[in-house]
Ligand SMILES: [Cu+2]
């Protein structure tokens with residue numbers, strides 16, 4: 001191996017270590033992580049939303065062919081949501097527009113992520129795993145409002 | 159090590175030709191499907207003569223035929239050609255034919271089942287969507303055939319080692335064995351998934367299936383599958399390209415090191431496809447992420463070694479300055495058409511490699527997972543460098559093994575450039591669309607890209623349109639290739655079959671280090687097995703712990719289970 005090769009190898013290794021450092025920084029210092037194993041939760045088959053604190057909510061969401069339940073979630077600005085997602089039939093996917101939430105909805109397992117809504121607006125969530133003939137119609141939305149007295153969830157197809 | 163020739167038997171030659179030509183027909187059906195998908199997605203068409211209105215059926219055959227069938231056939235055909243040539247030993251033709259026939263029967267059965275709409279499950283065939291049992295049987299035959307084909311090379315190699323003690327194994331042989339070692343380890347998991355889970359469940363012998371377990375086994379296979387595609391292309395890059403450029407391979411040892419690193423790190427990485435999955439602890443996902451970064455290293459080494467080899471070729475031709483060599487390469491030489499397939503693939507792979515590192519980056523995957531970004535990415539790898547190297551290799555192989563002069567060389571030479579332009583445009587559209595939230599595997603034309611739908615997303619439209627433009631240009635590139643390919647196949651042979659011999663452009667090394675520590679596969683296979691056990695035991699444990707209930711089978715057409 002000549003010197004230029006050693007240099008290239010060293011730089012490549014350094015680059016990868018640098019990238020990996022950034023990942024660890026985000027995970028440890030910024031607490032941005034990927035979903036983990038959820039074992040302390042009873043399996044659920046219906047959707048529910050309840051308030052757990054002044055600005056915090058827990059939302060249990062069920063994906064099924066070909067709708068999310070709920071299909072509309074109305075919340076005030078500043079809400080932090082503990083989001084649990086499962087599937088009632090086959091695999092689905094769940095991703096919220098403009099927010100870092102991305103979850104696989106898989107039958108026989110519960111997936112979890114926390115998300116905070118800091119600005120008002122409508123944010124679509126689309127199913128992103130092929131789930132059969134009407135996969136492309138499977139979507140829902142968060143409606144985040146400045147002033148809202150009664151947070152609510154609405155079921156059915158959008 | 160100059161251009162030596164080797165005499166293959168008639169039967170061997172016919173086999174290699176069959177293993178190239180029949181999959182080429184299937185590939186073209188798949189490519190047609192790809193073009194139709196871009197039109198479906200943009201809402202330009204709502205049905206096509208092949209799949210009717212069923213976008214997802216088309217997507218299934220596009221994925222299965224192009225990414226699984228064509229690639230596996232090429233890897234086997236290329237091995238059947240380059241291994242006997244490099245070792246100067248003939249194949250056991252009977253075994254090679256049995257393997258080829260298993261693969262052909264399996265692929266045709268799977269293709270028919272897909273086309274009659276009994277396996278609309280995409281190429282990942284995730285349960286609890288159920289395909290017809292014959293789909294799983296077809297895939298099994300394809301895989302078993304590839305096992306038989308590669309097992310056929312083992313005694314040849316052992317014999318060669320006995321006769322050539324102390325000699326280095328030819329680099330091409332190291333590369334092809336690496337390809338099939340990775341393939342064998344990876345397909346063991348999918349064999350378990352199919353034979354013990356999907357097939358009996360599809361036949362009704364077992365009622366329910368653990369979906370997460372099946373998915374995890376699939377990705378045990380699914381990521382090394384990427385290297386099964388890539389490695390034969392690497393063999394061509396290392397062994398053929400420097401010579402075609404008029405130079406030498408910069409370092410022989412770098413090539414050997416790269417292949418051994420692929421054996422070690424190809425498999426314990428699969429969970430990076432499951433970063434967004436439930437039932438797997440995040441620390442194990444991180445561990446797989448670390449190994450994924452490790453498996454990026456051999457590709458970075460490859461980038462350096464190949465660039466250095468090309469630079470050497472350029473300097474031999476009298477280039478000046480730091481980057482002058484780039485202008486001296488044979489980009490548009492009709493007679494050197496094969497080089498065009500290599501260099502375009504390498505250029506695309508710069509983008510493919512960067513995208514791969516982004517996807518592997520743990521929590522950054524949240525932004526891109528299952529969005530259109532992902533097909534945007536893997537078209538820059540499997541449909542880029544892999545596809546182009548395999549197309550170039552296929553044309554070269556049919557020319558050599560049918561003893562024909564390649565026809566329409568100008569078309570053959572220009573095709574990869576046309577294809578590359580289209581591919582870069584299409585992938586750009588998919589990737590930006592993905593960053594905006596466009597889901598993958600989705601018939602957007604019927605909802606998100608349809609102005610009459612409540613789901614209409616106006617800001618995605620320009621990027622969907624880019625995929626139509628790019629996809630159409632890619633299709634033109636492939637048509638140019640197919641015309642050259644079949645004109646060659648149906649042209650007159652160069653002479654009598656008796657004195658027909660085969661040759662390959664084998665590069666000499668510039669630095670030929672002894673590299674004694676890289677001469678044996680065994681230690682690297684052992685390290686690989688240890689890493690696989692360490693990285694997958696906790697993942698499988700988590701999956702079994704954190705899942706509940708089983709899933710009955712579903713058809714893609716109804717929310718009611720099939721039984
Ligand atoms: Cu879906």
Ligand SMILES: [Cu+2]
Pocket residue numbers: 380381384430431
């Ligand atoms: Cu991968």
